[in-house]
Amino acid sequence: MVGLTVLAAGCAASAEPTGAPSTTSAGPTIPAVPGIETEAVRLRTDEAVGGQVQMRITATGEEPFTVSSVALDSPGFEPVAPRETSTEFAPGRVIDLPVQYGEPRCDVAAEPAAARLTVVRPDGRTEDLRVPLAAEIMTRIHEEECAVLALLGVVSVEVVGLADEDEAVTGEIRVARRAGIEPVGVERVGRSVLIEVAAPDLPMTLAEGEDELSTPVVFTSASCEPHVLAETKKPYVFPVEIVVGEDERVVVDLPVDEDLRAHLVALVDRVCLQG
16 A cells, blocks of 8 residues: 555456546535544555554534544445544544555545544533545545556566575566556666665566566665664565556555565675674
């Protein structure tokens, strides 16, 4: 998800070309709830965690209340169980509460969306509310993740042939066709804060009708600074830019399985901790 995490296939619309016209449809608007406004926002910490945004709740009325559970209600995402909380709101107070979102439903739009809140009033009454959600970021996430799913319906991406060197891990990025005949361009692969990535033969193109391409890739240490080693939230996330035919460029994360992760962890140990 952002720096997008590569998602497992499972969206019915994912087989469409990445530049296909949208077939999503929006539902009816959601009536306002007096005294409460909500907005979905995505912070850097949410991007690092993945599958999460902040529910920004504003108490706009004159009566305090307590939120005991919160969940995202968006037609474009699979529902996730509410997050239990006990957060008190005085009039005018604004608080961000983290909520998870499920895998995208690519045949429907992300908006109109709502915040599902369980609210406890000062007299002890409990209300289950569906509050309209300003959800521009959910639409953006929906578009990004559905583009990734569509791309992964056309090609697969993997890292193979791993080998350790003194100060590097080498291998190949392999792109294999799953559907279609259009050319597929692999434009570039980016580094993380912790690991530098070099793929000197990029950009490359899987030509029309070809089934597979491979290109060498070299991972090296980018930093041994103690605060980087201790604090980085995405040590092994490497964005890959891919374009199918005349469609817009899509950014996916290079898949990092347990084998590649183990090689990279050992590389950091060799270069930064033992060297």
